[in-house]
Amino acid sequence: MPGVDGFMYPNEIELQWSVLIVLYPFLTGLVAGAFILASLERVFQVEAVKPTYRLALLTALSFLLVAPLPLQLHLGHPERSYEMYLTPHRTSAMAMFGFVYLWYLMAVLVLEIWLDYRRQIVLLSQSSTGWKRAIYSVMTLGSTNISERALAIDEKAGWLITVIGIPSAFLLHGYVGFIFGSIKANPWWSTPLMPVVFIFSAMVSGIALVMLLYMLITWARRQVIDMKCVDTVARYLFYIFVIDFSLEMLDLIHRIYEADESFRSLDFMVHSKLYLSHIVVQIALGTIAPIALLGLTQVAKLSDIARKRIYAAAGCLTLMGIFAMRWNVVIGGQLFSKSFLGYTTYKMGLVAREGLLMAILLTILPFAILWVLVKVLPPWPEASSGSIPDAEPAR
């Protein structure tokens, strides 16, 4: 049979989880990572990253809005999906996703953004006209109280929400890792390290994305990039990346040492079908290269322009590497036979409900949403907003 090497059970030949299921953990990872970067400023008082705070929140929101779409497209009956809210199935992790998602969206992100922007929303509702005024007025919920005390209360509430938000962000993405890690029939997935690795890789990708977006948007607005901010973000990216890499290596060493009955089969897969995406793209280009680049900026004294370029390169490589990691987990886990005697091939459709074009569309969509959000809620300091009317953010 074409695409099949060795022996596959009939139900293993075709992959059930497509590129969209690769995209889903990638997108939620970006959400969790961006949020954790924002909380650095809020809870851990890292003042230097402040310029990215609001941008990170808006990025998290726009990606979170898109995150469930790949799942909806994957479902045979998407119109029934809301039923998991009506009759919650408490013993199924997948069925509980709806609640984790809703909690994170409504109780954490929207709330935190609203509190943080409230002053500006109130001001905008008074200064703007027409339909814009109507939108902002609805967003004020009819309260124009921006007295100092009211804002102080907002500040406290926002802090509290961030504190709740950090474990929630961990929950959101740890949950995605949990879904894979708890599938005990699949040795490529089944490891309790999975949620932890997912969380750290999520932080890595989210931070890299916000760093890139910040540099890109600032450049597009013809403003000066705050190097202290980018340096700090890059430093955190470096630290967390090192932790993430160690965890992944720990997992790898554990597998090699344990060498259970699945090992030879998986080892062969990594050296054949997954060689390019796993060894080359994920580990060499997507992990070791950016860590080395970021490490270089930590030890060597480089000019601003050199650092900027290195950060941009490292950020892009990181995103590619984390995407490859999701790919290798999701697709790699379905390429080998449970008999450990054969391998199949993933055939991705082009124009299909779960095909490549759809995946590209879903990757671009969050940037479009972010573009709208940035228009409605400008993330830069209030003084400069409005002065550059047609800033061209993200793509």
Added chain:
Amino acid sequence: MNVFKDAGHLFRLAAVFVAGLLIFLVIRGFLVPKSFGQLGHYRANAVAEIAARPIKFAGHESCEGCHADVLDKKKNGKHAGVNCEACHGPQAQHADDPTAVKPDKLDTAVLCARCHEANAAKPRNFPQVDTAEHSRGLPCDTCHHPHSPVIVAGGAK
């Protein structure tokens, strides 16, 4: 008192959330089937609802009454144990009113491969062929008679 006044917008927000929750509960009341949860995490009426649906399969015996010729052929062949509707699909409507509803013509290249395509996971003694190689693109019923598939000397039997 002042704290309440300055946190007024938070109360409004809380009110929005409560309103959202109430709307959700009302909608839920309408949408969740009444018998849900009576016996377990499903609609207790599910079985009755399914039983009430129109019957799709007529069963082997019902075909036998009108298609005795086919039955005669089939009962001595290798497909004796294969139900008519396993190949012809659900035909209850046809059995009720044979002139109004006629079964679709079958495409043997697809139909026969469904059971006979070679696959290592099938029991070894089940007859299976690599269809592409075996039939060279011809429909299977150019050589095999579907109701009595074994080919014997002197033509299909």
